[in-house]
Amino acid sequence: xxxxxxKDQWINLAIIASALWFIWFASTHFxxxxxxxxxxxxxxxxxxxxxxLINGVTGQFSLEPNGFVAIGAYVTALLxxxxxxxxxxxxxxxxxxxxxxxxxxxxxxLFFAGTFSSLLALTLSxxxxxxxxxxxxxxxxxxxxxxxxxxxxxxxxTNGSLGLNxxxxxxxxxxxxxxxxxxxxGILNIVNSKYGRAMKAVRDDEDAAIAMGxxxxxxxxxxxxxxxxxxxxxxxxxxxxxxxxxxxxFTFFFTFQLLIIxxxxxxxxxxxxxxxxxxxxGGAEWMRFLDEPMNFGLFxxxxxxxxxxxxxxxxxxxxxxxxxxxxxxxxxLKDLFKKGKK
Amino acid sequence: MILELKGVTKKFGGVTAINNTTFTVNSxxxxxxxxxxxxxxxxxxxxxTGNYQATDGEVVFRSEKLNGLKPHTIVRKGIxxxxxxxxxxxxxxxxxxxxxxxxxxxxxxxxxxxxxFPRFFGEEKRIRKRAxxxxxxxxxxxxxxxxxxxxxxxxxxxxxIARALATNPAMLLxxxxxxxxxxxxxxxxxxxxxxxxxxxxxxxxxxxHDMKFVxxxxxxxxxxxxxxxxxxxxxxxxxxxxxxVAAYLGDFAHD
Numbered sequence: 001x002x003x004x005x006x007k008d009q010w011i012n013l014a015i016i017a018s019a020l021w022f023i024w025f026a027s028t029h030f031x032x033x034x035x036x037x038x039x040x041x042x043x044x045x046x047x048x049x050x051x052x053l054i055n056g057v058t059g060q061f062s063l064e065p066n067g068f069v070a071i072g073a074y075v076t077a078l079l080x081x082x083x084x085x086x087x088x089x090x091x092x093x094x095x096x097x098x099x100x101x102x103x104x105x106x107x108x109x110l111f112f113a114g115t116f117s118s119l120l121a122l123t124l125s126x127x128x129x130x131x132x133x134x135x136x137x138x139x140x141x142x143x144x145x146x147x148x149x150x151x152x153x154x155x156x157x158t159n160g161s162l163g164l165n166x167x168x169x170x171x172x173x174x175x176x177x178x179x180x181x182x183x184x185x186g187i188l189n190i191v192n193s194k195y196g197r198a199m200k201a202v203r204d205d206e207d208a209a210i211a212m213g214x215x216x217x218x219x220x221x222x223x224x225x226x227x228x229x230x231x232x233x234x235x236x237x238x239x240x241x242x243x244x245x246x247x248x249x250f251t252f253f254f255t256f257q258l259l260i261i262x263x264x265x266x267x268x269x270x271x272x273x274x275x276x277x278x279x280x281x282g283g284a285e286w287m288r289f290l291d292e293p294m295n296f297g298l299f300x301x302x303x304x305x306x307x308x309x310x311x312x313x314x315x316x317x318x319x320x321x322x323x324x325x326x327x328x329x330x331x332x333l334k335d336l337f338k339k340g341k342k
Numbered sequence: 343m344i345l346e347l348k349g350v351t352k353k354f355g356g357v358t359a360i361n362n363t364t365f366t367v368n369s370x371x372x373x374x375x376x377x378x379x380x381x382x383x384x385x386x387x388x389x390x391t392g393n394y395q396a397t398d399g400e401v402v403f404r405s406e407k408l409n410g411l412k413p414h415t416i417v418r419k420g421i422x423x424x425x426x427x428x429x430x431x432x433x434x435x436x437x438x439x440x441x442x443x444x445x446x447x448x449x450x451x452x453x454x455x456x457x458x459f460p461r462f463f464g465e466e467k468r469i470r471k472r473a474x475x476x477x478x479x480x481x482x483x484x485x486x487x488x489x490x491x492x493x494x495x496x497x498x499x500x501x502x503i504a505r506a507l508a509t510n511p512a513m514l515l516x517x518x519x520x521x522x523x524x525x526x527x528x529x530x531x532x533x534x535x536x537x538x539x540x541x542x543x544x545x546x547x548x549x550x551h552d553m554k555f556v557x558x559x560x561x562x563x564x565x566x567x568x569x570x571x572x573x574x575x576x577x578x579x580x581x582x583x584x585x586x587v588a589a590y591l592g593d594f595a596h597d
Binding site for chain 1: 391446455458
């Protein structure tokens with residue numbers, strides 16, 4: 001038993017070490033465009049594994065990511081921009097004095113972004129998790145809309161629909177990749193603990209979980225707040241990567257994309273969420289050639305913008321037809337190496 | 343005396359599911375709750391476990407009132423249950439199913455599990471060892487890593503009881519444990535319940551239709567009919583009781 005755990009730990013360390021090496025190799029050797037995509041993949045990995053915690057592992061259908069990512073992005077942007085830069089770019093209304101005073105370094109900005117998101121998640125969970133059913137999906141869907149509308153209609157804080165620009169570009173592959181590794185590690189640690197077991201139990205049979213003494217309200221709240229925290233951090237990284245954010249960035253499509261990722265990878269599997277991110281975010285870039293004119297030898301097709309989304313949807317339909325549980329199902333990486341056991 | 347129900351009544355709208363029922367279960371007793379379909383047996387279970395609130399009356403467990411407590415709190419006070427239709431966690435292994443029972447007994451915080459503090463490893467090791475002991479007791483340790491729903495029906499029933507025992511209860515509520523079992527399995531189950539009572543220091547309250555099973559196993563039975571108590575006493579006397587026979591087979595006296 002002990003030896004198995006040790007072996008597992010060695011494998012984990014090897015994976016982390018090779019990921020770190022890859023981050024170093026990519027940021028020193030790859031061109032800017034590739035690094036950009038890798039940055040996106042890293043950020044979406046953070047978002048996907050955390051979204052999967054509430055949606056896949058705990059089985060509470062939720063549509064929250066765009067709301068919390070928006071909050072994280074705005075909090076980080078406001079903390080990173082200095083007073084002069086804010087004063088300069090707030091065109092619609094002049095900012096509140098306290099908005100000008102907000103200032104923190106990158107680490108604290110990300111931390112506040114996450115904390116603020118999870119505090120909001122905590123307040124949402126009190127009304128939502130007292131009842132069962134799909135209320136969470138409805139409430140979080142509405143929450144996303146509300147956040148967007150608040151961002152548009154409070155130009156004194158958010159600069160309205162113009163958004164925030166010239167955010168210092170702190171995000172690089174070391175930050176995004178490093179935090180992604182930490183996020184995956186942390187989420188896997190949760191999943192492989194009594195809390196993760198309780199989350200799965202809530203997903204499988206909530207009544208039976210209660211009959212085992214599990215405080216299901218607490219477990220659901222933990223999962224939701226953890227998701228929100230990492231989504232806030234991911235939003236912060238995104239803001240510091242894109243250098244400009246606006247309310248239009250955080251529409252429902254953002255959540256939808258993450259939903260595709262975790263369903264494709266396999267709801268409930270953290271490994272699947274990572275694979276799904278690489279396929280969807282990386283694949284969407286790779287499939288860009290589909291939008292362009294194509295020469296098939298016999299005939300030439302004109303440029304068709306959006307063609308890759310059509311192909312993408314087709315792939316998704318095929319995955320759902322032939323692998324309904326997604327690529328990984330509910331399995332993790334380690335389950336693939338177990339022999340003769342399911 | 344470990345469990346005492348005093349004048350418990352449960353009404354659903356205009357329907358009285360349980361009407362002013364009073365009974366006591368003594369420590370280490372195997373107590374049967376029988377009666378025809380719709381007699382209110384499962385409702386009684388749900389009131390004891392806190393899933394329903396009694397309209398009237400009191401439930402007292404180890405001289406503590408249970409009314410108004412949350413179901414998961416009642417489990418932590420020492421009342422575990424199984425379900426009529428087996429309800430295992432279907433995506434999880436047998437081991438993980440049993441480990442859920444230790445959920446509130448493993449002492450580490452959420453934070454400690456995220457950052458893998460030493461206490462996490464110590465506590466996990468401790469509860470895993472105890473889970474293996476329980477699985478061993480039921481003779482299903484070899485299936486620990488199998489998916490729970492891949493096991494046979496009889497074994498799944500054992501996993502469910504093992505999982506309930508993992509919560510370290512003083513009292514075990516079994517809802518039709520022998521349902522769907524063949525006579526050999528039923529006999530084995532009766533033996534298992536009887537030995538588990540000694541080895542785990544248990545009081546057992548069970549619902550059952552199989553009268554042979556009840557006769558073999560129970561020290562005392564309570565017969566319910568449409569929410570009313572019609573008999574309390576030894577199971578062998580119950581089958582001779584006129585009212586009980588009438589409830590089960592129909593009332594011949596007035597024909």
